[in-house]
Amino acid sequence: MLPIYLDHAATTPVRPDVLEAMLPFLNSVWGNPSSSHRFGRAARAGLEQGRRETADALGVEPNQVIFTSGGTEADNLALIGAALAARAHGRPMHVVTTAIEHKAVLAAAHAVVNLGGEETILGVDANGTVRFADLDAALQREPALVSVMWVNNEVGVVQPMAEIGARCRAAGVPLHSDAVQAFGKLPIDLDAVGCRLLSISGHKIGAPKGIGALIVRDRKIIEAIIHGGGQQYGIRPGTENVAGAVAMGRAALLARRELDEHVARISALRDDLAARLVHAVPDLMVHVQDAPHAPHILSLAVPGAEAEALLMHLDLAGIACSGGSACSTGTVEPSHVLVAMGIERSLALATIRFSLGHETTADDVERVAAAFPGIVDRVRQLHVALGRA
Ligand SMILES: Cc1ncc(COP(=O)(O)O)c(C=O)c1O
16 A cells, blocks of 8 residues: 655645656756856756745745745844844844744744744744733834744744734734745735745745745845855845756746635645544544644644654554654653643653655645554553553
């Protein structure tokens, strides 16, 4: 039987239309887009098409799309770039973000501290939502930037971006959002939210790894963090990844065109999977039950089991998903996101994430639901046998 891939929040397969669009730029159209001769002009046409399609999908101007190597670089450019711009204007390098961000944002905020700046990390409530009172208090200090992720990659909570944006706007503080998990899963209206910087990543929406973008609606609020030949308005120099840009544009266009239908389909599958799993294992704890959540992410804790063992048994059964904890330096630490939400350590270490995508079918959901209770039983027995219960 074919394995079931339910880890689309980690990465997605390249979509056939995207591959077809990018292939000529790895093959016959190989010029440098900065060259003025015909080879360069052909490559530039591809690059500009990718920029235009990405811009159209987000309702922004093409010259507001700055291609990067992915979401991580886009986040670093936003946070460190905004801190450097603040310093250049004689203002403090102070960035505000949340405790549940992807490490790309948290580590970039920390890099600002290492450059002599300051970070404020906002806590969240039990559903992972930012508290407005904390945000308001941070805004009073007029930071260089507020960065709040649109959709959390581990538990899928959607932040109230319109309210957050309104507060930032009222305080005159630019807002950045890591929309890597939101793009293609939720409508994104940058004008309505008042978001000035937005990070996206190609490989989460059917483009290959190694391409992303920072949408920059106001160039005054950031400075470049790498330096070179002046490409991309000097904000992100370096010879552009033309094939990647073409792929990003095509994937973005498809994501935008198919948004409603895709969201309706995968959210129904997600809800069906959640209902079946809870029916089969009634003491499961589904995270973010009481707050808006993304259509593609289902995060749940299996009391009396360990995520690592669950993932191994699921993998043996041909089901690929992921854990809510990161194993580093030989010890398994609970995820910083679940810790920030106040989830008990044993439940955090028992949390796994299913994430759905374009190829997910109702048959996949049925097969996972059929296999899951047996796997949970085995892992729980193991847990008891190892004296961990
Ligand atoms: C929310 C979020 N931000 C940033 C990233 C990093 O993106 P990339 O893998 O393109 O560097 C990811 C990827 O896991 C993510 O889920």
